[in-house]
Amino acid sequence: MALMSVEEAVGLVIGEVSALGSEDVPVAAAAGRVLAQDLPARRTQPPADMSAMDGYAVRGADIAQTPAHLTVIGESAAGRPFSGSVGAGEAVRIFTGAVVPEGADTVVIQENTSRDGDRVTTTAPTAALRNVRLKGCDFSAGMPGLKAGRRLSGRDIMLAAAMDHATVPVSRRPRVALIQTGDELVLPGQGTGKDSEIVVSNAFGLAALARRAGAEVTDLGLVGDDLAAIRAVVARALSGEFDLLVSSGGASVGDHDLMAPALRAEGVDLSVHKIALRPGKPLMYGRKAGVRVLGLPGNPVSSHVCAMVFLMPLVRALQGDGVPGPLTAPARLAVEVAANDARRDFMRARMERHADGSVHVTPFASQDSAMLSVLAAADCLLIRAPFAPAAKAGDPCEIIPFED
Numbered sequence: 001m002a003l004m005s006v007e008e009a010v011g012l013v014i015g016e017v018s019a020l021g022s023e024d025v026p027v028a029a030a031a032g033r034v035l036a037q038d039l040p041a042r043r044t045q046p047p048a049d050m051s052a053m054d055g056y057a058v059r060g061a062d063i064a065q066t067p068a069h070l071t072v073i074g075e076s077a078a079g080r081p082f083s084g085s086v087g088a089g090e091a092v093r094i095f096t097g098a099v100v101p102e103g104a105d106t107v108v109i110q111e112n113t114s115r116d117g118d119r120v121t122t123t124a125p126t127a128a129l130r131n132v133r134l135k136g137c138d139f140s141a142g143m144p145g146l147k148a149g150r151r152l153s154g155r156d157i158m159l160a161a162a163m164d165h166a167t168v169p170v171s172r173r174p175r176v177a178l179i180q181t182g183d184e185l186v187l188p189g190q191g192t193g194k195d196s197e198i199v200v201s202n203a204f205g206l207a208a209l210a211r212r213a214g215a216e217v218t219d220l221g222l223v224g225d226d227l228a229a230i231r232a233v234v235a236r237a238l239s240g241e242f243d244l245l246v247s248s249g250g251a252s253v254g255d256h257d258l259m260a261p262a263l264r265a266e267g268v269d270l271s272v273h274k275i276a277l278r279p280g281k282p283l284m285y286g287r288k289a290g291v292r293v294l295g296l297p298g299n300p301v302s303s304h305v306c307a308m309v310f311l312m313p314l315v316r317a318l319q320g321d322g323v324p325g326p327l328t329a330p331a332r333l334a335v336e337v338a339a340n341d342a343r344r345d346f347m348r349a350r351m352e353r354h355a356d357g358s359v360h361v362t363p364f365a366s367q368d369s370a371m372l373s374v375l376a377a378a379d380c381l382l383i384r385a386p387f388a389p390a391a392k393a394g395d396p397c398e399i400i401p402f403e404d
């Protein structure tokens with residue numbers, strides 16, 4: 001059977017996905033969530049012309065010549081505006097963040113003045129209109145401040161709060177169920193010391209990546225290589241409690257690789273199985289009604305790479321994220337690499353930043369998809385396109401930097 005290209009598979013997995021429902025969350029809890037609707041400003045900022053400096057609010061025309069002598073008629077502080085207006089030859093003592101009083105249009109910083117009782121004299125020139133933040137220069141009421149589909153950063157929630165939103169509408173978190181299959185698997189600390197045992201690792205990495213992408217994750221635990229047992233846990237995961245089932249293991253063609261038969265027996269329509277991807281060839285994707293299923297290979301590195309290429313983008317797309325990723329970056333090869341075969345390769349690699357800012361990437365000598373020590377030592381994946389010719393040190397390349 002011909003292998004499906006990674007692009008086609010990604011298209012099938014996230015192509016027709018739209019956001020699950022939405023919920024309102026306090027703005028303080030909204031960082032990392034995806035905005036479900038455009039967020040307009042509920043007020044104008046600054047709400048009035050405001051001083052950007054500590055000094056004196058004056059009429060610009062009055063200070064065209066230095067020195068200019070003015071009479072101080074009052075004070076405007078942040079939150080405590082001056083109620084009168086500034087006439088010709090007058091000044092109001094003003095502080096940063098205070099409303100510029102009516103009549104004034106310029107603020108002279110106090111370092112450029114000398115004060116004597118209620119008289120103030122300018123000691124250096126100030127251009128008219130300086131040091132004033134005009135009403136609405138940041139945003140105006142009704143203006144679309146943040147667009148739907150945006151994953152909110154700390155900077156975004158500052159803007160949301162300043163626009164006077166105590167809560168923000170975000171897409172609800174996709175509910176993800178994890179299953180790990182394999183008779184050999186034991187939990188950390190629970191092995192009996194037999195050479196045939198393998199301590200599970202995959203669910204920890206998968207849960208971490210899914211949560212980082214915004215999912216609520218439930219680990220349904222380990223299940224042996226037994227069709228009835230796998231079907232039972234698959235049936236639970238498909239029962240409506242979850243939006244996405246993610247399995248690891250049992251995806252290949254061996255006699256004990258039972259995930260595809262179990263999924264099909266439980267009514268999952270598998271549209272992807274076997275991809276031109278390394279690591280991660282035996283990747284499955286399918287749906288049963290509203291529940292999506294991602295069947296990842298058991299090899300630990302394969303499961304993790306597939307999670308970066310398919311699981312995280314899918315979890316983000318299920319929140320309506322307009323940029324589901326993964327985000328790639330340009331770099332240069334630090335060493336030569338051999339020609340690639342038909343599978344798009346995501347090589348574990350380390351990057352080094354040179355003084356000129358360029359990033360140089362060295363893939364590890366071992367690219368075994370079982371080797372967690374190499375995965376943990378890597379800080380990026382070097383992408384090699386299908387049939388890419390051999391390349392030499394200094395050639396441009398593309399990487400996916402790990403986010404942690």
Ligand SMILES: Nc1nc2c(c(=O)[nH]1)N[C@H]1C(S)=C(S)[C@@H](COP(=O)(O)OP(=O)(O)OC[C@H]3O[C@@H](n4cnc5c(N)ncnc54)[C@H](O)[C@@H]3O)O[C@H]1N2
Pocket residue numbers: 180181182184185198199200201202203248249250251252253254257279280281282296297298299300302369370
């Ligand atoms: N004849 C063929 N054999 C294999 C092929 C193939 O095309 N033809 N593909 C290989 C590739 S590529 C991969 S990747 C693996 C994937 O196999 P499975 O998804 O069936 O994975 P398992 O056999 O269940 O496990 C593989 C390996 O990973 C260990 N493992 C499994 N689950 C976990 C876990 N949760 N935590 C840690 N380690 C885990 C497991 O013990 C095995 O060592 O198939 C190749 N074979």
Ligand code: MOO
Pocket residue numbers: 277278279280281282297299301302369
């Ligand atoms: O795809 Mo497998 O992950 O090459 O080992």
